Amino acid sequence: MPRNLKLALGLLAVAVLIGLISLREMHRRIARLGEMQASEERARHEVLAPPISTPTDVTVKARIFWAAGPDQLAPAEINLPLSADPVQRSRQLVRALLALPPTPAQRTMPADAVLLGFYILPDGTAVADFSDALAAETPSGIVSEQLTVNSLARTLESNVPALRRLKILIHGQEVETLAGNVDLSGFFDLHPPVQSPGTNATPSAPSTPGAGAAASPSGTPPVAALAPAKPPH
């Protein structure tokens, strides 16, 4: 074999070796970056979503809508200290949805999602601002995305009578869709139950479809709800 060819092959082999080492290092760095992001998300969760307690907390049977199968929601009553203040009460409920699913299969929102902010406008519009994880980790699909939205909307409407509609933001911004399908540019109507004075819980209802399920007043059959509000005239 000519000496020049040997030299060229040797150089090529060295170049391939260096490339492989670099590639491996790059993979390692990407993995490390991913781990850092996950760690950051967890750290933020711990900082931003510790248990919320307020002076007006009263332990009540809160009605939480968990997943009951791949495309269904079912309400469950759990004992939860809830504030008299609608904003804090809503935050406590969202935290329960994020942190307290009885089983992983019942989870409706990504574990890494963090509620960054919650506001209630004078007209009863609730604005829930979530971290990027809500959009990034909700499985893509009309059924799965609607299940997530419905779980949040129905839990809020069942426990916070002051709310009339819900706007979901991701990291302070309006986004076009949750995970590629369900429109987050508008409002979701909420239908709080008619309550007797001094009560917080509502009667349990049968399992209802998660996708497009009704968020209806207690005592009435589910309607095709989560209907966005009518356009302003």
Added chain:
Amino acid sequence: MAAPPSPQQVTPPSASTSQPPPQQAAPPSTTAGRPVIVLDAAHGGTDTGARGETGIVEKDMVLQIARTVRAELERQGYRVVMSRNDDSNPSYDERAAMANAYRDAIFISLHIGSTGNPGTVRAFYDQLATPVAPTPVAAAANVKSPAPTASGLPQWEQAQQPYVEASHRVADLIQAQLAQSFSGSPATATPAAVRGLRSVAAPGVAIEISSVSVPSADSLTAAATPLATAIARGIAASRAAGSTGAN
């Protein structure tokens, strides 16, 4: 009640919110009095849609199914226009524009979900997303609020609004057919805030097959022909009932 807008009367989005849709569709026409079916294979390009653990990718599988559905619908005498026929990713507006270019079209958007009972199929009609009213919080959060048009024409973002009832009826009729072909599927269509339907100025239905989590892609590809049959029968039933016009 005011007359519904013709497709050409929908005000396109302003440049500040989204790009005007390109003119991709052929000139408006119908075949033998039948509507043009605009068949939308959801997602595409960098938008993969749902991904299954066995490697099933929604954007690819849904295109494959859409091609089979198209062939079957054409065999049944329908004129079909595909929103994409490759791994491109037209915007929501571009997809809607294809349907909006026809005077008599039905928009069918095909999806495969991440979840749901495998083997079931759901038809969805749009629950219109309402523009956010200007509020201090909304403004602080950069929430968009579309400006009213000087002409008074419906805005592009709300083009589906006059057609919601018609979409509901068509979706119900298709769902009734799907329930016969796909055991365990619901009997009636489901309302959902589907972004892909919002700007469609025609009856629009999204159909989602469950799911990318099936062990093999074969069961999904096998769904294409019964899916096409259900769509064709549902549309035929809606035409017979005269229910594909605007509200």
